[in-house]
Amino acid sequence: MDKKSEDRRQKSEVRIKSFFFSVCLLSSVFCLLPSAFADTSDVYLSITKAGGAKIKIAIPDFLVQEGAIDRENFSKKSSEILTNDLNNSGFFKTIENRDILKEIDAKDKKTGKINFNEWTSLGAEILAKGHITIEGGKINIECRLYALKSGEQIIGYKYGGDRTTFRQMIHKFSDEITYRFTGENGIAQTMLTFVSKVTGNKEVYISDYDGQNIRKITDDKSISLFPKWSPDGKNIIYATYRYRNPDLYLIDVADGKKTPVSIFPGINAPASWSPDGKRLAVSLSKDGNAEIYTMDFDGKNLSRLTKSRSIETSPAWSPNGIEIAFTSDRGGSPQIYIMGSDGTNLRRLTYQGKYNDQSSWSPDGNKIAYTSLNGGQFNIFVIDLVSSKVQQLTSDTGDNQNPVWSPDGRRIAFSSNRDGKYQIYAMNSDGTDQRRIIYLEGGGYSPSWSQRIE
């Protein structure tokens, strides 16, 4: 598929649904009731290999009960989502040849048993099968995992939901597989939030981590900026000009309720959550120029951390809560500094580059990704906090901005205008495997990656 038609396809998939719909969808996410119905032994690591070799897994289309509406679609979509999830995880390699998968699966069905030898002959080590039953709008998925060499069922899961939670059910199965075989939490159940101008105004959107299931969550008809997921995945903090000033608002993702957090005269953004979700670090200009403050997430207990005549902005709270990185031009140009979350122990972090901003801590707290402007172009860099070694992740691909880490630290989402308008992309944290994950006519800016939302 060429790029244009792919774009069209993605676009047509992106239906900006009504707010009420998104509310229903999200609330139903929390009603997913998975239940293990087979062997629930602990992490199954026997197939995991050293040296980063990937585990080969066969995923035939899921079986859907006869006579179900949209049967073909459910069957294809389910295996497609799971295949994509497991490839994204970085731990698995899926068997590509769908015709052969179909053939062996048909044989299994006919003989009423798993033909382990034939599956193994594909080079697969694991087989993932799903069986979907649909009853009056309710969807049940029965998922089973088989270790092919030993010819045994490793685990089985049952998920229940409806059309709106269909993807989440598969994502959950994917994360179960990842955890089973690697002991690490997958990211298939994480989400993104970002800004897009689909309606002509910058509004806040959310999507699954893979860029699917896009929903608009603000309707301010103004300018909305810098959305950030709360650590519990229930709220998003963002800046809005709706009330004729860049104010900071909290939006409850489940019911869409908005609460003002910081509405001082002047700028009230951007903000960063403390890792416990109790405080916010915010850039405020209420005292005359932009300085870093911290406040409770309801705007109370304001505390000023910086005092200088220069610009202090883009606060980023460290994962252990002890430090805050921010941008200041006190040295003549915007550079990244780190201070204690009480404002003490200030030190300058970046010396390379004339314009650095948008710092984002890796989940282990050892690195900071940031944006550097050089030769009129934005690029994403990562600095190691121990060795101060700097690594450039993007180059010669237009402007690349706003890096944010996935909660497992393996991927970095960012916005890039390499294909024209700014859109949301993701790459491995070493800069490899750069892929666009969202295409919207209105562009995509300022992504934020949620923790796991179950």
Place this chain on the structure above:
Amino acid sequence: MVKNNVKYLLAIMFIVFSVSIFINSCAPKKPKVDQAAIMKEQQRAAEEKRLKAEEEERRKFDEAMKAEQKRKAEEEKRLKAEEEERRKFDEAMKAEQKRKAEEEAKLKAEEEEEIKPQIAREAETKVVPQLDDIHFDFDKSDIRTDGREILQKNADWLQNNPDIKIQIEGHCDERGTAEYNLALGERRAMSTKKYLISLGISADRIYTISYGEELPIDPNHSEDSWAKNRRAHFLVITK
């Protein structure tokens, strides 16, 4: 024979006697007990002891005196040192207080100079042709020479229309991050406001807002468009 015997006896007696006298005279003579001498001797010893004790006393006293003197000297020295310390501390305190006072004065002056943003939430605004935009250099917020002339003109118009309140919008070009540009736009609006205040326009007639890089007047990506977009824009508040 008896006579001979007596002779012998007498001779023996004589010998014994003389031998005993001799022995007696050879034996150590017992000292003569002289009561007066003893008394004298005792007195002398007592006197000597007293003198010795006195001497000891004097020595001890001297020593004590010396120790006392030493102590006093040390005490004095200590006191002096303490005094010096106190003086130094006082001086330092005074210096610190002075420094603090100066710093506070400086901060206060700065704070007084730092004008707080004022927003017009419910206001309605319109553009008037009499108020021209001013422009800025990349990543700068100081008023350029061409900006000064425009601001003088704008200030004159505001002087002639004393009831009018204005809103200054600070804008940036796209060649910066949205985060930093939000603060930079604020700084441009504020520096424009300060300049107007310095030209005699009352601070409470001027509201400010930063739009960062969000509202470019020219959406193109050229040096020309960027120069146009780095601006402070003036609106009249109509309601």
